[in-house]
Amino acid sequence: MVTGEVRLWKMTRRMVREALDAGRIKGAILPTGSTEQHNEHLAMEHDTASTLHIACQAALELYPRVVVATPIGVGLSEHWMEFRGTLTLKPDTFFAMAFDICESLKRHGIEHIFICNGHAGNSPLGKQMEDFRQRLGIDVRFASYWQAYDEDFVKQHMESGDCPAHAAEFETSMALAAFPGNVHWDGVNLEGVDLQISNERYAPRDPLYFEAARDLATPGKGRVMLDAATRWVVAQMREMMGE
Numbered sequence: 001m002v003t004g005e006v007r008l009w010k011m012t013r014r015m016v017r018e019a020l021d022a023g024r025i026k027g028a029i030l031p032t033g034s035t036e037q038h039n040e041h042l043a044m045e046h047d048t049a050s051t052l053h054i055a056c057q058a059a060l061e062l063y064p065r066v067v068v069a070t071p072i073g074v075g076l077s078e079h080w081m082e083f084r085g086t087l088t089l090k091p092d093t094f095f096a097m098a099f100d101i102c103e104s105l106k107r108h109g110i111e112h113i114f115i116c117n118g119h120a121g122n123s124p125l126g127k128q129m130e131d132f133r134q135r136l137g138i139d140v141r142f143a144s145y146w147q148a149y150d151e152d153f154v155k156q157h158m159e160s161g162d163c164p165a166h167a168a169e170f171e172t173s174m175a176l177a178a179f180p181g182n183v184h185w186d187g188v189n190l191e192g193v194d195l196q197i198s199n200e201r202y203a204p205r206d207p208l209y210f211e212a213a214r215d216l217a218t219p220g221k222g223r224v225m226l227d228a229a230t231r232w233v234v235a236q237m238r239e240m241m242g243e
C-alpha cells in the first residue's frame with residue numbers, strides 16, 4: 001500500500017496542483033467538530049479530534065483519491081455555554097463557513113464532498129445539504145460518523161449501550177485509543193463545581209456518563225469503534241465517487 005499526505009493544509013500548492021492536474025484527487029472529506037465541554041475529564045477538542053482522526057484514516061485508505069479539508073473546529077454549542085471554555089458559532093456563521101469551504105474545493109475541481117460530522121449539535125447542517133447541492137451543483141453530503149453503527153453493533157461493543165452519548169464510554173474509549181493525552185483523570189472529582197452548574201437543565205445525565213467513562217472506557221473498545229467508523233466513511237466516499 002502506497003500512502004502519502006492526505007491533509008490538505010499540510011500539502012504545498014505544488015503537491016495539490018500536481019495531484020489535481022493528474023486527476024488523482026476525486027473527493028474531499030470536511031470534518032466538522034466542536035470546542036466544547038466534555039465533562040470533567042475529556043479535552044474540549046474531542047469532537048474535532050475524533051472526526052479528524054476518522055477522516056484521515058479513511059482518506060489514507062483511499063489514497064490518493066481523497067483529501068481531508070481543514071476541519072471546522074468550532075460548531076453549534078450554545079447549549080453548553082454555561083460550562084466555561086466552550087466556544088460556539090451562530091448557526092448562520094457555521095453554515096456559511098461550511099459552504100465557503102465546499103465552494104473553495106469546488107473551484108479547484110473537487111466535486112464529491114463528504115462532510116464528516118463529530119458533534120451531534122451540528123446536525124442542523126445536514127438540513128442545508130439540498131441548498132448546498134443546488135447552489136454548488138456538486139455532490140455534497142453530510143453525516144455524523146456514528147451513523148456507521150447500528151443498534152446491535154453498539155450493544156455488542158459498548159457495555160453502557162450508549163452511543164454517542166456525551167464524553168461517556170464511547171468518546172472516552174476513542175480518545176484512549178487515538179489521543180490518550182486528551183484524557184485527564186488526575187484531580188477529577190465527581191462533585192466538581194462545573195458539573196453541577198446546569199445539571200438540571202442541560203446535563204442531568206452527566207454523572208451517569210461520567211461513571212460510564214471512568215468505569216467502562218478502554219482503548220480496545222475505542223479502536224473497534226474508530227475502525228468501524230473509518231470503514232463506513234470509506235464506503236460512503238467510494239459510493240460518492242462511483243467506485
Ligand SMILES: [Zn+2]
Nearest residue numbers: 046047167171
Ligand atoms: Zn463529543
